[in-house]
Amino acid sequence: MRICFFGTSSAIPSAGNGYTSFVVELAGRVVLVDTGDNALSRMLDLKIDPTQFDAIVLTHEHADHLGSFPALIAALECMNRSKALTIILPPTLTPRVLKLLALFDYYPERLGFELSFASEWAVSGGTDTSRGGARVELLPGNHSEFTMMTRFIAEDGALLYTSDIRYRSGQYAAPARGCDAMIHEATYSSLTLPAETRHSSALEAGRAA
Numbered sequence: 001m002r003i004c005f006f007g008t009s010s011a012i013p014s015a016g017n018g019y020t021s022f023v024v025e026l027a028g029r030v031v032l033v034d035t036g037d038n039a040l041s042r043m044l045d046l047k048i049d050p051t052q053f054d055a056i057v058l059t060h061e062h063a064d065h066l067g068s069f070p071a072l073i074a075a076l077e078c079m080n081r082s083k084a085l086t087i088i089l090p091p092t093l094t095p096r097v098l099k100l101l102a103l104f105d106y107y108p109e110r111l112g113f114e115l116s117f118a119s120e121w122a123v124s125g126g127t128d129t130s131r132g133g134a135r136v137e138l139l140p141g142n143h144s145e146f147t148m149m150t151r152f153i154a155e156d157g158a159l160l161y162t163s164d165i166r167y168r169s170g171q172y173a174a175p176a177r178g179c180d181a182m183i184h185e186a187t188y189s190s191l192t193l194p195a196e197t198r199h200s201s202a203l204e205a206g207r208a209a
């Protein structure tokens with residue numbers, strides 16, 4: 001499994017560092033995680049062919065994670081993508097995503113490629129990672145109404161991405177079981193945060209680890 005970050009900023013990007021987004025390569029497939037920024041441009045920087053990557057995870061509805069999704073779909077359409085693309089997202093988020101696409105006159109049934117929506121995803125060998133398979137699972141998060149954590153499992157490792165998350169002691173042990181690494185979106189530099197911010201600090205990310 002390989003990971004490359006496209007950005008690690010939260011809602012306020014800094015010079016040269018955009019909203020949190022990354023790609024995961026597992027079992028020969030490429031999965032983009034969140035689309036706040038211009039992920040397509042970063043894909044091209046990495047020599048990833050935008051017409052060939054396999055899936056997009058949308059962790060929740062906030063603009064810094066989802067904002068550029070319609071522009072990305074529009075660009076793929078302009079590039080004559082024909083390969084099917086799976087969007088992995090909380091099922092309750094699907095109507096909002098469809099609305100967002102419709103705002104720009106994009107509808108899955110009118111695209112030149114199949115756009116499907118799923119809450120989990122398995123590739124090559126199904127869920128049996130010992131036979132080279134891999135899977136992507138969504139697990140309950142703790143941030144907004146829709147937020148999900150994402151677990152990537154392949155033969156050579158497993159990764160948990162918490163996305164934005166409100167720190168709560170003990171909520172990470174079960175989702176992270178068997179994982180080799182955790183990506184935790186810590187948003188504030190202060191040591192602890194009032195619960196109403198619905199985010200965690202760097203210290204709390206350390207405690208979670």
Ligand SMILES: [Zn+2]
Binds near residue numbers: 060065143164
């Ligand atoms: Zn958020």
